[in-house]
Amino acid sequence: MAPSDTDVSPATRAALGHILGSLGDLSGVELLTGGMFATTYRVSLADGTRVIAKTAPTSTDRLLSYELDLVRTEALVYGLAAGRPDLLMPRVLLTDFSRSILPADVVVATHLDGVPLLDRLTVTGEPVADQPGLQHDLGALMARLHTVTGTEFGYPNRAAGLSAPTWPEAFGRMVNALLDDAERWTTHLPSTEIRAALDRHRADLAGVTVPVLVHTDLWAGNLFVDAGTGRLSGVIDPERAIWGDPLFEFAGADQLGRGPVPATLLAGYSAAGAQPALGTPAGDTRLLLYRMYMALVLLVEIAPRGYQGDWVAGHRAAAESCLRAALDALA
Structure with missing residues (x-):
């Protein structure tokens, strides 16, 4: 900032x-x-x-x-x-x-030392994807974060009522809450298709039995780096954190992402002693579900936040494209 x-x-x-x-x-x-x-x-x-x-x-x-x-x-x-x-x-x-x-x-x-990564990217013009050291650091940070475990799944803030003893139940509440919000703000979504995808893949979600701490928002705006080396030095803004599946982190860190998770990110994750469930049918399905969820967040928040400007149409189109890609793959 x-x-x-x-x-x-x-x-x-x-x-x-x-x-x-x-x-x-x-x-x-x-x-x-x-x-x-x-x-x-x-x-x-x-x-x-x-x-x-x-x-x-x-x-x-x-x-x-x-x-x-x-x-x-x-x-x-x-x-x-x-x-x-x-x-x-x-x-x-x-x-x-x-x-x-x-x-x-x-x-x-x-107050954290270092510089906001977003500011550094603005100056250097070098995308995060071209910084393997930083990607490796971020993957390792994710793995360390996921060693913190809780007692239930979902959002910690009790006022939201979006937690449950099991991950399928908690994630279902999270998705349905967004669909209810969309209806309240008259945001058109393929709600029937989204709920069908959720029901169809409930067994894949049930494979997650340990609620780990997931930041969910590890994009460049929430990361600090060392001014000299450009390596990761700080993390902020965990207000959207959940107790959930470690794979959720990969969707949250790249909220408009559609391709494979970067290899350097996964290498850092593995180097820190963790093994993501990607590459398995259940794990790949869950990542698609989480990408679906992040696309929903990006779409539903537009109306209540009153977003304005030339960028909004492109932002909405990108989120809709990601939602459609996830739903098509889940089908």
Whole structure:
């Protein structure tokens, strides 16, 4: 994320000062841009320390079902990573879920070293696919992340009601919640075909019996790299994390992807001691289901987020194409 020229209102600055009071006095607040859901501020303290304060909308009228209390999941995941420096995540400094100082949940975390990968790609023009070292690092990070296990499947945020004892049940709830959201926002989708694919491949989903921590959103905007080497140094924004199938991660990291998972990514995953289930009929089917799911997210969120601009039509067409490709392959 890059600093925005947009001024932070005096009221917001005062509220952040109150929330962060236990950490020190504020000397500066910058609004960061680049996120599509939350509002993020880089806060400088009087002693020179910089921290990140993240807020998320709480009004439910423009939220998808899975987005309820979403930033609380971020605090949960950072807490799980607190004793695991190999997971490369910030450390939570404080939270405010009272919604009494700001009309939002607030998570304050440490400021990561390094540079946002998205900023580096903008400067260098070198796509991630052409950076085997970075791909290898990301695969290894995924494998380490998937050693963290839970007790049930689905979204951790209880308000969403999208968790269950088994993966087929949890994933079914996740898909059907998106289809319900689509109906609420009059977004046309082949819902009957999607539900049929889900039912047809339930046995493949049932092969997943251990819920692992899946970030689900490991794209360039959520990764930090070392300024000198370009190697992976940090990971942010796990608010969409789920307890689920490790293969879900590969769909989340490339949400418009349709081809094979990059070999260097898989090599990093295997080098860290994990073995993905790709190359098996059940595993390949599950990856298609997760690509179907990610395409659904991208399509359904367009209306409630009020996306505007020349890019929207192309974005919608790309997501629709990915959804169709997944459904055709699943059939």
